[in-house]
Amino acid sequence: MSSEATLPQPVLLEINDLQVRYPVGSLLSRLAGGPREVSVLPGTSLRIGPGETLGLIGESGSGKTTLGRAAIGLTPISAGNIRIGQDVTSMAGARIWDRMRRGVGLMFQDPVAALNxxxxxxxSVTEPLVIHGALTGDRRAKAVELLAQVGLTEGFADRYPHEVSGGQARRATVARALALKPALVIADEPTAGLDLSVQGELLNLLNDLQARLGISFLMITHNLAVARHVTDRIAIMYLGRIVETGPTAELFARPAHPYTRALLGARGRPDRAQPPLEGEVPSLARRPRGCEFNTRCPLATDRCRAAAPEQRSPARGRLVTCHRAEELMAAPQ
Structure with a gap:
């Protein structure tokens, strides 16, 4: 079943079979038969509807940031296509990406490092307007207006990044991401490094901005508590593949993939009868045969080790890549 059926139409961002590969190893190792490249994204698909917040969840190194950067052309893609109103990957030239980026804001992981x-x-906040030739009127006045939108007073326009806290720097990067009035904001670990009270303030700010401006968010995070608070749907990523998607409340209530169940158990859900994950994350250069999660899955069978599962929909609005999805959804939590 296609994931389009789970989303309101039209689709704002559509990523189909996206692949990102990097060359690895020395020339000598390649000549000796070693791997020539590593596939970070082996064919990933993702869709976001207007006004929706999608959480992209997974362990560190699962490919979340690579997907977000590839979606706006900051990481070169090897295959697949990206549509944001039009298929930008089928068009040549940097100017196509520049026009597309006017409709997409980006919040980097480290807010202080993201500011000059x-x-x-x-x-810094008004730099996107200058780059895209969209600045009208006084630059400082526009900066004050943008900063006020995220709860920062006029004086912050005259400060340098080292003169503000991490939470204030994050608000400034939110203001910059909103400068061109984008339809979509890609937020990469927006609460990383912030204490709990500041995290709550930031998440409430993002919720308020979405309600007022109708923005869509791709929320990239490993923090399930954050995802539960602000997202409409969640996509779970393992080794660069989306293994489960579904509405946030339903996915938390009835996870259908063992990896999802393990992530929930690792985030303070001792009520879940889920054995802990074992073993190391496999090398991307030598992906396991069959289901790629089978080397760490406590529920893996011979079938899991022999054949890769196909994506299917065990319930309305849910997409899962697991041989035992229906069984897991029916099991008591």
Missing amino acids: PRMKIGR
């Missing part, structure tokens, strides 16, 4: 240390925050 030699540039006052007001100038």
Whole structure:
């Protein structure tokens, strides 16, 4: 079943069979028969509807950030296509990506590092407007307007990044991401490094901005508590593949993939009868045969080790890549 059936139409962002590969090893090792490249994204598909917040969840190194950067052309893709109004991957030239990026904002993982240390925050926040030739009127006045939208006072326009806290720097990067009035914001680990009270303030801010401006969010995070608080749907990623998607409340109530169940158990859900994960994350250069999670899955069978499962829908609005999905959904939690 196609994932389009689980989303309101039209689709704002559509990623189909996206592949990102990197060359690995020395020339000598390749000549000796070693792997020539590593596939970070082996064929990943993702869709986001207007006004929706989709959480992309997975362990560190699962490919979440690579997917977010590839979606806006910051990471070169090897195959597949990306549609944001139009198929941008079928068009040549940097100008196509530049036009597309006017409709997509990006929040990087480290908010302080994302701001130019030699540039006052007001100038950093308005930089997208200058780059795209969209600045009208006084630049500082526009910076003050954008900062006020995220709860920062006029004085922050004249400060440098080292003169503000991590939470204030994050708000400044939110203001910059909103400068061009995008339809979609890709937020990469937006609460990383923030204490709990500041995290709550930031998440409430993002919820408020979405309600007022109708923005869609791709929320990239490993923090399930954050995802539960702000997302409409969740996509679970393992080794660069989406192994489960579904509405947030339903996925938390009835996870249908062993990896999802393990992630929930690792985040303070001792009520779940889920054995802990064992073993190391497999090498991307030598992916396991069959289901790629079978080397760590406590529920793996001979079938899991022999044949890769196909994506299917065990319930309305749910997509799962697991041989035992229906069994897991029916089991008591």
